Amino acid sequence: MAHPFDALTADAMRAGGSWKWSTPGADAHGRGLIGAFVAEMDFPAAPAVVDAVRSCADANRFGYLSDAWVADMAAACASFWADRFGWSLDPDRIRPLPDVLTALTAVVEHFTPAGSPIVLPTPAYMPFLTVPGMLGRELVRVPMAHGAGRWSVDLDALDRAFATSGAKLLVLVNPHNPTGRVLTDEELAGVTEVVERHDARVFADEIHAPLTFDARVHRPYAATSDAAAAHTVTATSASKAWNLPGLKCGQLILANAADAQRWSQVGYLAEHGTATPGVLATTAAYAHGREWLDDVLAYLDGNRALLRETPLPGLEVTVPEGTYLAWLDGSTLGLDEPPSAFFAREAGVVMTDGAACAGPGGMRLNLAMARPVLADALERMSAALAGARR
Ligand SMILES: Cc1ncc(COP(=O)(O)O)c(C=O)c1O
Incomplete structure (x- = not known):
């Protein structure tokens, strides 16, 4: 069943003006950037x-x-x-x-x-x-x-x-x-x-x-x-x-x-x-706000499942036990740039660069977004990886 959070679009997020969604520009394919770096959620606050x-x-x-x-x-x-x-x-x-x-x-x-x-x-x-x-x-x-x-x-x-x-x-x-x-x-x-x-x-x-x-x-x-x-x-x-x-x-x-x-x-x-x-x-x-929190936890759990199920060959994916932040290790991809720069350009997904966390080669992906937006982000990343292998 659809959850109201599913209706939160990337365009609406960009229009909201948050820091998370205000990185200017587009990816190499002209698509808008998806803000997945700052640790805040895209969901409206508890009533x-x-x-x-x-x-x-x-x-x-x-x-x-x-x-x-x-x-x-x-x-x-x-x-x-x-x-x-x-x-x-x-x-x-x-x-x-x-x-x-x-x-x-x-x-x-x-x-x-x-x-x-x-x-x-x-x-x-x-x-x-x-x-x-x-x-x-x-x-x-x-x-x-x-x-x-x-x-x-x-x-x-x-x-x-x-x-x-x-x-x-x-x-x-x-x-x-x-x-x-x-x-x-x-x-x-x-x-x-x-x-x-x-x-x-x-x-x-x-x-x-x-x-x-x-x-x-x-x-x-x-x-x-x-x-x-x-x-x-x-x-x-x-x-x-x-x-x-x-x-x-x-x-x-x-x-x-x-x-x-x-x-x-x-x-x-x-x-x-x-x-x-x-x-x-x-x-x-x-x-x-406890009921709201439990609903958010269930929604985030669904996003964790989506991450777990999406093939991202070449990336080591750590699905979080807690927090809504996933750690992705791209150090064995053999890129000549930080993986976060590669995914920002090729997939338009803006993550925290691992080097900023003293984890070079890694990326921090914020999962707290509408599931269709996350699905789009993960599909773009998957396609970018396939492109890099060609
Ligand atoms: C582990 C951790 N500590 C502290 C903070 C910052 O919290 P505050 O805004 O309350 O300083 C964050 C924000 O992402 C965090 O993830």
Whole structure:
């Protein structure tokens, strides 16, 4: 049966003016470009979210955040995390910030020794490769292990990275952008062991937490053990699962009393940038957007199936366990240019170049589009591959 999202055309998306769909130009065959790079969804927002933003305008709620709105948002977030992920959180330990990057900046500044390096498994979400340098920190990249289309954190390499660099912070993204991995309890316990050995901390980026498939359930890292709770600051947001990154509201989750106390002294500046309409929309998303989310998850699952079923010979395709981002490896195609440039020109599909994620030869394909548009994108890519083989 057709889903209303099926009716969202590429032309309508282009007319919408989003960053994702505003790459100018056409492919070598004169077709319009398909925006598949930025991590946002093409789907209209949940009715509860739209209503919240409308009533924000109707009631002229454009002033500074009140404590009551923050408390409502924290309670809605805590309830969602308890119901979905089994983590009972004290709402007082959930604080508002504009976004996850602000959270990382604040955690680096206030929860790590001055000047200490930062460890990051790669491939990685692009800004995590550049933001540490902007904060005057050395970034230590740890390539993930990879075999049979599955990526995992290389614990031995992680151990060596901490030992040789003296780093005191690990940026742990789970579910993982760009590989789509959803880490298991065993993998998370392995990470805890390494981090404890080096007396380090974890910045747990769980922005994609609600977006998991095939009965996988996201495991909040800080909830896996007392040790993890003692060394972790978690950041999340409704922005990925409910598609509202422009509304500027994220959440910092403090998992122990000492960190909560520290945050109460230093968090003001980071919290100050949070947008009031974003907080009200986030409350609505967590409290009243669950049905919409489940529908989106089912739709995305159908898009995953389409990717799995479409032959793309020569590409190694990683269908995501979580997130709506697929990782495609084109390094064995033998092209004399990055595969992302080849597909932008020959197929008109604009993906994130793997090199920007420290995964050269790879591409990040955003699956969160109308299924007919995705089918068109995949057919174009398939034809481009056939053309390259001739
Ligand atoms: C893993 C991850 N972290 C952080 C972000 C950025 O989040 P924010 O807009 O809240 O800074 C993204 C956006 O794609 C992401 O995928």
